Amino acid sequence: MTLHSDDLPMILTATGRDQPGLTAAITTAVTAAGGNIIELGQQTDPYVQLYGCRIAITGDLAEEQLVTELDALRDRLGISWTLHDRQVRPRLVIACSAALHCVTDLLGRIQTGDLRCDLVGIVSDKPAVADLAARMSVPLLEVPVGEDRVAQEQAFAEAVASFSPDLVVLARYMRILPAWITDAYEARMINIHHSTLPAFPGANPRRRAHERGVKMIGATAHYVTAELDEGPIIDQDVIRIGNHTLSETIQLGEDVERLVLARAIRLHLDHRVMVFGDRTCVFG
Amino acid sequence: MTLHSDDLPMILTATGRDQPGLTAAITTAVTAAGGNIIELGQQTDPYVQLYGCRIAITGDLAEEQLVTELDALRDRLGISWTLHDRQVRPRLVIACSAALHCVTDLLGRIQTGDLRCDLVGIVSDKPAVADLAARMSVPLLEVPVGEDRVAQEQAFAEAVASFSPDLVVLARYMRILPAWITDAYEARMINIHHSTLPAFPGANPRRRAHERGVKMIGATAHYVTAELDEGPIIDQDVIRIGNHTLSETIQLGEDVERLVLARAIRLHLDHRVMVFGDRTCVFG
Amino acid sequence: MTLHSDDLPMILTATGRDQPGLTAAITTAVTAAGGNIIELGQQTDPYVQLYGCRIAITGDLAEEQLVTELDALRDRLGISWTLHDRQVRPRLVIACSAALHCVTDLLGRIQTGDLRCDLVGIVSDKPAVADLAARMSVPLLEVPVGEDRVAQEQAFAEAVASFSPDLVVLARYMRILPAWITDAYEARMINIHHSTLPAFPGANPRRRAHERGVKMIGATAHYVTAELDEGPIIDQDVIRIGNHTLSETIQLGEDVERLVLARAIRLHLDHRVMVFGDRTCVFG
């Protein structure tokens, strides 16, 4: 049974407590099932002693046999594994607010096929995105900011959940989310912060960077956790700033936000990101 | 008479044969007319001995007086000058073909106000952009590729001219244009090339870069001249490439193209680019 | 009187409270004295309303006349100005400690003429640099770390002052200096911090960056003030970090430190850095 072309190999990811022999066992299973490994990355995290690998497989793979062998390895060695069939497109939900530069960028990338996923819905706490969503025929749920924060969080969570997303992207959605929501989307909810964290956490990072006179500004895409701006970092980038005004600085910073968020989503969709405690390992 | 807010100063650009006293004469005229110079860049090109300056002016400027004095300087010193009223939004025409990543990026930026211009039309030699243009309510003229190259160039020029553009952007429009067209839009027609010129001029730069095993790929935005890939460079950027496949390399390269083209257009719209022979001077 | 070749123009810097007419007055004075301005940068800081300009002058300049006119402008408009004769080489003192990567880099750059200054002395609190200083025939004063902090600061200040430096570079000198020392070298003492401030101020920034899992590490060169890691930033840069070990991360970080420190010194020596309150304006 062949599930893929050479252009789009199957991806096997596995993780577990570090111990000798994991890669030998896993690659032997792949080979026994007829797979050819065209790319393999393996890392061991020095802080949490976790093992992780990402394996790109082509060839005439006996998938059922591989599943059986990997399940046996799971029981024997305690690893977790996933075999990603990349013909199945993940369901993406975008949450946004008033600033739309990241949303429009993502919509453009989805239109041109740059991001291999299906945008199934947008959730917003501001009406700004309504026109855009209508033009793109994307379902939109508006969850206005209200006085009752708990009710609003509940409404947000229900709106997101109604789309059954595989991945939730906070594209400059500016609300802090409670742990019960972030836990539900652990390592499946990506936020873009407009600074190179841990510099300038919290509000107004661009203004504070401009006032401080930094020479580079940037952006950080990270998985969302209950600790604000503390989630595992997926990608970061910067741009050099000269004697720019604040508004020019914001504009240049938005370029970096667009780019870093899109790149982080791509890394996630390509199964290149593994969470080891508070950090990520990015294969590639 | 005040034509601007502090957020959007007037921009005076001037150029001419290099000679002592030009900046003194021009800034004295600005001061005499009540302007306050908040930013000034002046350069002299070492190859063609041309002088250029860009001056951002706030304050209660007597514009008619300044015009009179600048005209006198023009007659006396041989300089050319322009006073840019940034409340007037330039008219933009985009030309594209089958690859739409740059077009969608520009459309998103226009929607969110990132680019201060009015998109008045799109000209394409492929139908791919039709759906996108319809959704954004942007007039589209399709000029299909035909057997008669001269006729097609004529049709393209007429389509573009019908929109009376101030700026024409070739957003991966893949046809080589004759001198009679590029001359008509001298320093007003911007192309994006998918390499850091002069590396990989011509066709298929990404594939050739991947085959060569380069470690960085990039893009170049330049004004279009009759010499293919030889026009004055406005901006360039690169991204680091690891052991990526060709399709991943193309994808990462498209990120750079989007960014460099948008940045070059912004520099042009901010009157930060001056052409000195085959080179540009970029102020800022 | 000609003080310079075209390769090394004279540099005039001026600063003062922002007001209309400063650039017109200054450039008129330069022109009247026979100078030709080949490069001019002018900025107004938005936070402290200070004006600054940097002017590169060639031609047959009547220097005494220019000095007289600039003094008159100083009295009339309240500006400060300096005319930098770049034939005079500034006196550099380097302070260092146990980590020598920045010192060796600077020594190499001074040998090859990359930095236009004379290294007149090294001050160190560790003996590590002794062999290096001896090989390069550079006077070394060792100020060992003692129990009496005040005495040690006094000894450090005396050691530095004994070389009559124009510029003091803290090349990974790891002691915090009191205000009476930093004030004495205001805008003439440059430190390299091994993070992109304000991220990871204080001790062990590389280890903390590695533990946090950031994807870029960097360095910051800044003028030293009494507030630790808060001085005006001159230059910053970063490098992308993958799944590197801590020691590899430190090594890559040291590359950035070398580069950023050398670049900041060059910008300072070229009179391209102006301090506006807590920020710098860098011309170029």
Next chain:
Amino acid sequence: MTLHSDDLPMILTATGRDQPGLTAAITTAVTAAGGNIIELGQQTDPYVQLYGCRIAITGDLAEEQLVTELDALRDRLGISWTLHDRQVRPRLVIACSAALHCVTDLLGRIQTGDLRCDLVGIVSDKPAVADLAARMSVPLLEVPVGEDRVAQEQAFAEAVASFSPDLVVLARYMRILPAWITDAYEARMINIHHSTLPAFPGANPRRRAHERGVKMIGATAHYVTAELDEGPIIDQDVIRIGNHTLSETIQLGEDVERLVLARAIRLHLDHRVMVFGDRTCVFG
């Protein structure tokens, strides 16, 4: 038998014709010999269908057993392999000419332990480096440029060979070498070219880049082959150029050369570079 600390794992590299099962066989051998794989990278080159892997091994490795098993794999599967004992420091020879910025940088890095190798000799065709070599107590062989090119190449080759180097670095050695020399040091001779190849191959790349008005300049470190500027690229980097003079451009470019050359040598010394035809695969 333990040959290493955790800080400095053993490195196993292997390459061969791509076929299923290579990684499974090799990692099984490592595990059987008691090794723990803490990092593994495997790639298959799409152009020449070569397989390569780099494995970092810690633990109580039975080295003789592993050697026996790898030899058996070599005979059975046709792979080549090397087990790198990193306690053995490679012998480095540097060849240089009049421009010394790269040499001084490398000398500084060797002094501070940044490069894990022993500098055993310098070969130069200009006397410029003599003083530096004497200060650092590094043996220097001068091979002056003569009228008889063949004789000079012979003298150069003999001078280099007299030091029995593991790695030869052309640190701006400006002579073209014949195939009989480059073949003798295949994948062991690194050159730094002062452009981002394939842009500006040949002579005076900085001047040509400045004349062309490019916005980024760079450098390329590559293994030397008989085809000038065509060898497999190890690393590249760039820096943004504004309205800099030619001499400033050269200075900024030299910063990149220093950095790229040092980084490429480090990658080579860490056994992270594998040559696949005209390209390299860099693990990391």
